[in-house]
Amino acid sequence: MTEHTLTVAGVAVDTRHWIGGRRVASAETFTDVSPIDGSVIGEISRGTALEAAAAVAAAKAAFPAWAATSRAERARILHAVADGVEKRIEELSIVETTDNGALLRSHRRGVMPRVAHNFRFFADWLLKLEHEDFETRGHTNHVSWDPAGPSVLITPWNAPLMLATWKVAPALAAGNTVVLKPAEWSPLTASLLADIAAEAGLPAGVLNVVQGYGSEVGDALTSHPDVRRISFTGSVPTARRIAESAAGNLTPLSLELGGKSPLLVFADADLDLAVDLAVEQYDNAGQVCLAATRFLVEESVAKEFTRRFVEKAATLTQGDPRHETTDIGPNIHPRQLEKIDAFVQRALAAGARAVIGGHRKDTQYYAPTLLTDVAQDSEIVQEEVFGPVLTLQTFSTEEEAVRLANDTRFGLAATLATADAERAERVTAQLVAGTVWVNCFFVRDLQAPFGGSRHSGVGREGGTWSFDFYCDVKNTVTAP
Ligand code: NAD
Numbered sequence: 001m002t003e004h005t006l007t008v009a010g011v012a013v014d015t016r017h018w019i020g021g022r023r024v025a026s027a028e029t030f031t032d033v034s035p036i037d038g039s040v041i042g043e044i045s046r047g048t049a050l051e052a053a054a055a056v057a058a059a060k061a062a063f064p065a066w067a068a069t070s071r072a073e074r075a076r077i078l079h080a081v082a083d084g085v086e087k088r089i090e091e092l093s094i095v096e097t098t099d100n101g102a103l104l105r106s107h108r109r110g111v112m113p114r115v116a117h118n119f120r121f122f123a124d125w126l127l128k129l130e131h132e133d134f135e136t137r138g139h140t141n142h143v144s145w146d147p148a149g150p151s152v153l154i155t156p157w158n159a160p161l162m163l164a165t166w167k168v169a170p171a172l173a174a175g176n177t178v179v180l181k182p183a184e185w186s187p188l189t190a191s192l193l194a195d196i197a198a199e200a201g202l203p204a205g206v207l208n209v210v211q212g213y214g215s216e217v218g219d220a221l222t223s224h225p226d227v228r229r230i231s232f233t234g235s236v237p238t239a240r241r242i243a244e245s246a247a248g249n250l251t252p253l254s255l256e257l258g259g260k261s262p263l264l265v266f267a268d269a270d271l272d273l274a275v276d277l278a279v280e281q282y283d284n285a286g287q288v289c290l291a292a293t294r295f296l297v298e299e300s301v302a303k304e305f306t307r308r309f310v311e312k313a314a315t316l317t318q319g320d321p322r323h324e325t326t327d328i329g330p331n332i333h334p335r336q337l338e339k340i341d342a343f344v345q346r347a348l349a350a351g352a353r354a355v356i357g358g359h360r361k362d363t364q365y366y367a368p369t370l371l372t373d374v375a376q377d378s379e380i381v382q383e384e385v386f387g388p389v390l391t392l393q394t395f396s397t398e399e400e401a402v403r404l405a406n407d408t409r410f411g412l413a414a415t416l417a418t419a420d421a422e423r424a425e426r427v428t429a430q431l432v433a434g435t436v437w438v439n440c441f442f443v444r445d446l447q448a449p450f451g452g453s454r455h456s457g458v459g460r461e462g463g464t465w466s467f468d469f470y471c472d473v474k475n476t477v478t479a480p
Helices: 049-068 071-087 089-100 104-128 160-173 188-199 214-222 236-247 271-286 299-313 334-349 398-406 421-430 463-470
Strands: 005-008 011-014 017-019 022-024 029-033 040-045 133-136 139-147 151-154 178-181 207-209 229-233 253-256 261-265 292-298 353-356 369-372 389-395 413-417 435-438 471-478
Touching (some): 005 040, 005 089, 011 089, 011 188, 049 178, 049 207, 049 214, 071 089, 071 188, 089 104, 089 188, 104 463, 151 214, 160 178, 160 188, 160 229, 160 463, 214 236, 229 236, 261 271, 261 398, 271 299, 271 389, 271 413, 292 413, 299 353, 334 353, 334 369, 389 398, 398 421, 413 421
Parallel strands (some): 151 178, 178 207, 369 389
Antiparallel strands (some): 005 011, 017 022, 017 207, 029 040
């Protein structure tokens, strides 16, 4: 324990950066606050261009040896990281809940096991990654995935360690070295990941973690000329700034951004299933990029759907995310809550009706909200709120449903509830979305591509798509 160690719910967390296998403090700090009750967790090192440069230099120095490490050895170490995560699921869960306010039971049972799975999956996929050979006039074309170099990974606060490791694991598996910058509202579990990776035997400099504000250390990282890949998950305005920073060096980018995804409920759907899917959209207090926040319901069942939705939503318990019985926790920050409420108040002023909610509960919690009487071109239908706020519109034909679903600048996901398989196929083919769920939500194989269309992102990650992004894919042509 040092003066830089915080004890968070009994767990020791180092508040400094992790650079080149050493803990490094900054002169300045920023304050980390718990969304559960607004209490101060502690002071975290506030990185600058100096620490960004040091982290990239460490990643650059460690790159040749890590890139030359056999696939089997890289996979072995990634499995050892997964073992370390599994041993610390309890600690990671309570620290993450304290830091970002998401449900403790979700962290324990779903999120942290998935963090371990991210490492295992990409370790195993690396071993399966096949080199394709083609033949042209007797010449062999041999395709290989070469490690690209130091990779900067920038992540948001809504699922901090899950989203970070969704990038860290494939980047390391590919043979790249990494500088991870977690969001300043949820910096803690990335620091624990650095400890776990070091204990698992990941060599110094292969994974670096820098803390701080996006506009400071983040900007310095994304404009650094020695960075070979940038993978970013976050908002559209930040993606634009990162793209500008990266443009100077033409650094390849992967962007996983926001959404305003539809849930289409057709009259032939199992309405109980549709309502279950609908209520699920309040998960993580609505702070889910993939959330189907726009309900599009066939006119003839809209009244009954709404009745059952209201009934089901009333059974949700909102409160302390550490309690086993809580379904909806706080929003991340009072500033976020203000933003959510401003969206809702403007919508109400423009003529929307709150079927449920429509107001904050206190400075950290927002009442689960469903708004009707909203115009297609209104702000509340077109902009991502990132809180427990859903809208409901009706349609009378399949064509209208598709038109409303696609009438957005986003294209991350879409969910359909219908009992008609042919309709599902027909509608899916017309939807602009990176992922379409038919009569389900959120289930996804890590082999499948993940990403968004339009303003929801650039590129796809997952399975071989991740290796395509993190590697310099090479074709070697050999004469007969
Ligand atoms: P954000 O864009 O404000 O911040 C994300 C990260 O970018 C943070 O680490 C932040 O410090 C950093 N950053 C900010 N400015 C930067 C700059 N100039 N240079 C470099 N880095 C910078 O997003 P947020 O509020 O943390 O997250 C919410 C957003 O993320 C929502 O739009 C949500 O839909 C999106 N999201 C998308 C996915 C996906 O997979 N598509 C997943 C989760 C969240």
